Amino acid sequence: MSRRTAVLTTGLVLAAMAIAVVTTAAVLLHQRSETRPTASTGRPATPVRVATPSAEQTFLDATAAHLCSVQSMVYADPKALADAYQATPEYPGLTPAQVERFRQRLTADATFARALTSATQRACGSATPAK
Numbered sequence: 477m478s479r480r481t482a483v484l485t486t487g488l489v490l491a492a493m494a495i496a497v498v499t500t501a502a503v504l505l506h507q508r509s510e511t512r513p514t515a516s517t518g519r520p521a522t523p524v525r526v527a528t529p530s531a532e533q534t535f536l537d538a539t540a541a542h543l544c545s546v547q548s549m550v551y552a553d554p555k556a557l558a559d560a561y562q563a564t565p566e567y568p569g570l571t572p573a574q575v576e577r578f579r580q581r582l583t584a585d586a587t588f589a590r591a592l593t594s595a596t597q598r599a600c601g602s603a604t605p606a607k
Contacts, residue, residue, distance in 0.1 A: 535578040536595040544600035
């Protein structure tokens, strides 16, 4: 396997991992709900479900965005490219423990990894590489 192929393969795996992380975060955040107080009493009247991305979806979306950003850059040095892929993006609302669990899921859960691939395709576009 050539060095370029190895770098591209590593990038695609990381992209899939990133997509999976962001999707998971968004799904978890989506499942949260909150109540809002009424104007007259200041107390919650009826629970209002607020659609927020889940932690899983947040992880997948943030990872996909990170991978898209890295893929959009040109790196003369393969190490710089590898370092860019390995850099940890911001995961708003997620704890380091959650991020680590999602990263582990990317290698252990094929469905989660496919979710990251899908999120990356949505975030970056689904252009087919030239042959």
